[in-house]
Amino acid sequence: MWVAQTEGAKLWLSILSEIRQRGVQDILVICADGLKGLPDAAEASFPAAVFQTCVVHMVRSSVRFVPWKDRKEVCGDLRAVYSSADNDAALAEMTTFDAKWGKRYPMVTKSWRDRWAEWTPFLAFPPELRKAIYTTNAIEALNRQIRKVIKTKGAFPTDDAAMKLIYLAVRNAQKTWGSRTRDWTAALLQFAIVFGDRVPK
Secondary structure, three states, X not given: OOOOOOOOHHHHHHXXXXXXXXOOOOOOEEEEXXXXXXXXXXXXXXXXXXXXXXXXXXXXXXXXXXXXXXXXXXXXXXHHHHOOOOHHHHHHXXXXXXXXXXXXXXXHHHHHHHOHHHHOHHHHOOHHHHHHHOOOHHHHHHHHHHHHHHOOOOOOOOHHHHHHHHHHHHHHHHHHHOOOOOOHHHHHHHHHHXXXXXXXX
């Protein structure tokens, strides 16, 4: 765990460099939700890693200005885009989405088109693998558990005191960690097929 006042490429580069120094030689996929500076730091530290923007965060951020009455339908039509068979099919679905919603909600289409290269890498993978890498929901669930523990404490006298409490929250969360990723065995098999020798035996 790391403590920092600000987030940026310099912080992420130092974290990834430390991870390398600890013996990690390769990262297959990094899924994140728009963390400032992380894509550049990942490219510098682990250039072979696939960088995937969390699709769930893309949906949430793009529909935040869509009125509740249309939100369910807009989200359903976005699902057709991000669950497409490949990049070309996703482009076709985006065109269909834009024809239906573009005039009413142009910011939705714009946000997906502007960040196309950030969220589409997972479309190159089989469905079993997509489920494992398209969202940061598992880590978000862990973050919720950590926030629940630390928000009741108010201020901490030192960073070390906060780190100890966070460590205990993470240790308790490990009991349910295995249930966070569905079909992990199938995903692991697909990782081995797609990434070959890069997957440890």
